[in-house]
Amino acid sequence: MRAVVALSSSISSNFLGCRVGRSGSTSCSDLVRPPSAGACASSSALFVPRAGRRASVSTCHFAQPQRSQRQTRFSVVCCSASPVSEQASVKSGVDSMELLAKAAVGKPGQLGDCPFSQRVMLTLEEKHIKYDATYIDVSNKPQWFLEANPEGKVPVIKHEGKWIADSDVITALLEDLYPEPSLKVPDEKKSVGSSIFGAFIGHLKSKDSSDGTEAALLKVLVEFNEYLQQSGPFVNGEKICSVDLALAPKLFHMQVALGHYKQWTVPKEVPEVSSYMNALFSRESFLKTKAKEEDVIKGWEAKVLGA
Template identity: 45%
Template sequence: MKLTSSARAREQMRLNQQREAKPAQPGPKGIPSTVPVGITNVIPTGLPTHPNAPKPAYVMVVSANGDSTRIGDCPFSQRVLMTLEEKHLPYEGRFIDVENKPTWFLQMYPEGKVPTMFIDQKWVGDADIITEMVEKKISIPTMRTPPEKASIGLKIFPLFVKFLRSNDPGDGSEQALLAELQALNEHLKIEDAAYKNPFVNGRFPSMLDMNLAPKLYHMDVALKHFKMWSLPPDLVYLEAYMKKLFTRPSFTKTKPPEDLVIRGWQRHLSSVGQ
């Protein structure tokens, strides 16, 4: 049968892809077969959802306190999982109880940091480094944040923690948090004028949005519970941004329940003498 020019082109592309295809890298040894996969992004056929993806990636994230079968309240773990979800990367995630780390995990990765991911044939235990490496490896869809925007909103989380710990209404901690929230609101207002209903870097989510989403969620849940405090109504762009983040599939799949977030911050407040 004689192929048309378009059919020949497709066949040549298929052959080229076969020649260029690399064998899947083996996964890490040391994960017991009895340890269940806690969270995954592998389609039913078992094939990866991205042609250049690890097959699959292995990631360890914080479990619920005292329950290694449920996702925990770690915003850094959620950030890593959200990034993998947004990149449509196949992965297998296991939950690690950081207060009682299993022996097999420490033998496999003596540093014991969580979250951690097996990437480039080694364990990497830092959310900043993990997400940066993922972005470099899989640049489509791009989630790069331009340097001039990379620090937007990053003071919010430490200022939220300071306000949450505070028992003194006059210490300025609430005002400092509000100033940062207002600054983020103003930035989103400018982006909205250009793109309508945007993320921090325009129309599409970036690595910075993945960083901010879990932290804003913790702020929203913890301050409502412990201080009866909610976002001021004039921060309309920030409110819309948070709603958009909190309803994304990557967020809803990886978020901890509110009760776990509250319990986590209760332990934190107890540990600092409140």
């Protein structure tokens, strides 16, 4: 069995072509074709893993994965700046995934800054799933991709010849195929911290220091701080879970982008949040998959400066 995961590891300079769902996950518009990937059928439905429900996502054919096999081979697709044949793997193994990641803007061959792609990569790392990384230029989207998926959204996973989209769905699939170590979280905790990213973007884009966006960000951080005081150190207690892996890249973007453009630091009123961020950012999985701060800053430039 073969699966192909399409990711974007760097957001375009103004995040155009991305969409944020109610869960906070995003589908971005950058995708490249993996080596020897098969064509996908056209459809407009997605089978959600485990649930088997259809949900409209894009014009590709999405299907529910089968759960038979630990021999699953994935190809994870992000984006880069040189032909695939010129890129070296960062990991290897007989049953490894092949990761094609988007390069940082103006930096061929270097991983970029997409927080939603990093979420999937963090899941791969925390579950000890081997993968090979290649960085592909996506400035000129290949015709095969636009024909198969006119919306051009990623992350997308190709599993058993079918396309599956959205970082929520991809990480759920990985949890099904590789249940240990478990990253599951109770349903009532899945939305913890989900308001932070939107509040961060609101403050980042603000041109008026008195418009209340900074106060709105502080409010959601205080709420998250109170949650961690009662239920931490992670969202699901002592062990890291999928919600932590979704929040980590977003909190990193918040810290870096607001620090650069607003001279903002994590408020003293939320010490538990600060400790939480430090714990996440120091994990080996995060250190392996994080973007360079300069690339995060560049990625948000157009949102802030209108460039």
